Amino acid sequence: MSLTRRDFARRSAATGAGVALAGSVGALATAPNALAATDNGHDHDHDHEHGVGYGPLIPDPDGLLALPAHFSYEVITYSGKTTLESGEFTPSNHDGTATFEGPRGTTLLVNNHELAGARADWPHPVPLTEGLVYDTGAAGGCTVVEVRRGGAVAEWVGIAGTATNCAGGSTPWGTWLTCEETEDKAGAKGFTKDHGYVFEVDPYDRRANRAPKPVKAFGRYAHEAVVIDPKRGHAFLTEDAAGPNGLLYRWTPPEHFHHGRGKLRTLADDAGVLQAFKCFDSGGRFVDDLSRATKIGTTYGVDWVDVPDRDARTVSTRKQFKDGEITRARKLEGMWWGDGGTYIVSSFARAESPVQHDGQVWFYDPKRRTLTLKVLLGVNPDPSKDGAFDGPDNITVSPYGGLVIAEDGEGVQHLFGATEKGRTYPIARNELNIGSAQEPEYSEFTGVTFSPDGRTLFANIQTPGIMLAITGPWKRQK
Numbered sequence: 001m002s003l004t005r006r007d008f009a010r011r012s013a014a015t016g017a018g019v020a021l022a023g024s025v026g027a028l029a030t031a032p033n034a035l036a037a038t039d040n041g042h043d044h045d046h047d048h049e050h051g052v053g054y055g056p057l058i059p060d061p062d063g064l065l066a067l068p069a070h071f072s073y074e075v076i077t078y079s080g081k082t083t084l085e086s087g088e089f090t091p092s093n094h095d096g097t098a099t100f101e102g103p104r105g106t107t108l109l110v111n112n113h114e115l116a117g118a119r120a121d122w123p124h125p126v127p128l129t130e131g132l133v134y135d136t137g138a139a140g141g142c143t144v145v146e147v148r149r150g151g152a153v154a155e156w157v158g159i160a161g162t163a164t165n166c167a168g169g170s171t172p173w174g175t176w177l178t179c180e181e182t183e184d185k186a187g188a189k190g191f192t193k194d195h196g197y198v199f200e201v202d203p204y205d206r207r208a209n210r211a212p213k214p215v216k217a218f219g220r221y222a223h224e225a226v227v228i229d230p231k232r233g234h235a236f237l238t239e240d241a242a243g244p245n246g247l248l249y250r251w252t253p254p255e256h257f258h259h260g261r262g263k264l265r266t267l268a269d270d271a272g273v274l275q276a277f278k279c280f281d282s283g284g285r286f287v288d289d290l291s292r293a294t295k296i297g298t299t300y301g302v303d304w305v306d307v308p309d310r311d312a313r314t315v316s317t318r319k320q321f322k323d324g325e326i327t328r329a330r331k332l333e334g335m336w337w338g339d340g341g342t343y344i345v346s347s348f349a350r351a352e353s354p355v356q357h358d359g360q361v362w363f364y365d366p367k368r369r370t371l372t373l374k375v376l377l378g379v380n381p382d383p384s385k386d387g388a389f390d391g392p393d394n395i396t397v398s399p400y401g402g403l404v405i406a407e408d409g410e411g412v413q414h415l416f417g418a419t420e421k422g423r424t425y426p427i428a429r430n431e432l433n434i435g436s437a438q439e440p441e442y443s444e445f446t447g448v449t450f451s452p453d454g455r456t457l458f459a460n461i462q463t464p465g466i467m468l469a470i471t472g473p474w475k476r477q478k
Contacts (some may be wrong), residue, residue, distance in 0.1 A: 071288045094460035132161075134214070168225060169226040177201075183221060216311060224238040237252075274307045331349075340365065348391050360377070402456070411442070445461045
């Protein structure tokens with residue numbers, strides 16, 4: 001049953017849902033119900049004095065990763081330097097990652113490699129391992145990394161021949177869903193098959209990954225991330241696209257379908273129902289784009305509208321709707337399930353959106369069918385200077401409270417935390433300059449995720465492709 005605009009308006013009047021909080025972005029840093037907010041003048045040292053964060057970041061003499069005092073890092077994989085079990089180099093362009101508890105105290109990580117276009121364009125593509133290849137013309141895929149006691153590392157291919165493997169999501173049954181952020185079809189860029197799908201990768205069973213099969217029921221579009229509702233079985237999926245802006249999707253499984261290892265392979269291409277979201281405010285007014293929300297705590301009701309052609313045979317899924325039929329958002333990026341719902345990132349909004357911002361994080365409550373703005377980053381006037389955050393991308397719920405967010409903005413790049421009481425704080429800064437001294441350039445962070453025991457924070461520097469393990473005196477952030 002859909003949540004009607006009238007129902008939501010009635011509920012809002014009774015509970016105050018959807019009432020925008022007053023004040024500028026900076027003033028909202030301590031707003032009630034705000035998970036986090038910051039402005040460009042936020043005082044991180046002041047926060048640390050009051051027990052938030054871990055203090056200032058200390059420059060790295062090795063020029064790789066600045067961390068707070070008493071924190072350290074290890075390089076786990078490094079494209080072009082470390083090697084797979086086969087002897088081939090670790091592929092480049094690390095992106096979305098998840099961790100799994102491995103055998104005998106090991107940690108398993110499935111790591112996306114966001115390699116777009118022709119395979120010949122990349123010096124370190126994902127190797128075309130026999131039996132694990134979807135399309136011989138594509139460069140992307142996933143590797144599985146095993147971190148053993150004593151720091152030993154093993155790495156092997158989980159899937160190959162996919163394209164632009166950006167983010168994805170772990171499943172309640174212990175596998176990884178890798179998402180292709182492309183709409184390229186067979187015949188383009190040397191591809192032999194259509195792309196823009198979700199694939200499942202099992203970190204425990206190499207045989208389960210043989211003969212890769214796309215989950216076409218989830219649709220074909222520029223996929224970014226996916227989460228599975230462990231109670232209801234829905235899949236929620238983000239689309240990172242523009243012209244027009246992308247959509248948030250929900251896939252409802254068919255009747256009597258039960259999730260589990262290998263079950264997605266059994267789905268028909270048109271199984272279940274794929275829908276796009278449609279939001280309305282507390283007055284029942286349609287919301288065309290999420291950038292319209294400028295106050296932390298803004299809450300929208302959500303309805304879901306069927307996608308006419310989920311395989312986008314002639315028209316992209318996001319272009320199959322007329323104005324007024326669905327809600328859009330620019331750069332819908334990372335997602336993470338937690339607190340009974342899913343956190344969803346809109347990385348930034350510019351001229352293609354009604355209102356400009358440098359990042360939003362929303363929370364969708366499937367029980368109430370509401371979407372609430374938790375994080376709002378104002379436009380950063382000078383990304384080249386350290387101190388402000390912009391362009392959130394990959395995201396994880398922290399075992400120490402709040403969120404940890406990977407920055408994919410302009411200029412300086414951070415990992416930063418956002419507390420439940422509304423403060424942000426730096427965790428790491430990328431110091432690997434891949435530009436020049438005159439025009440420095442720093443790659444984005446990706447794949448932020450904690451180890452199963454919560455002691456290690458893993459994260460990637462996308463270019464050239466470095467996986468890092470960060471440890472230190474983690475503490476509860478209030």
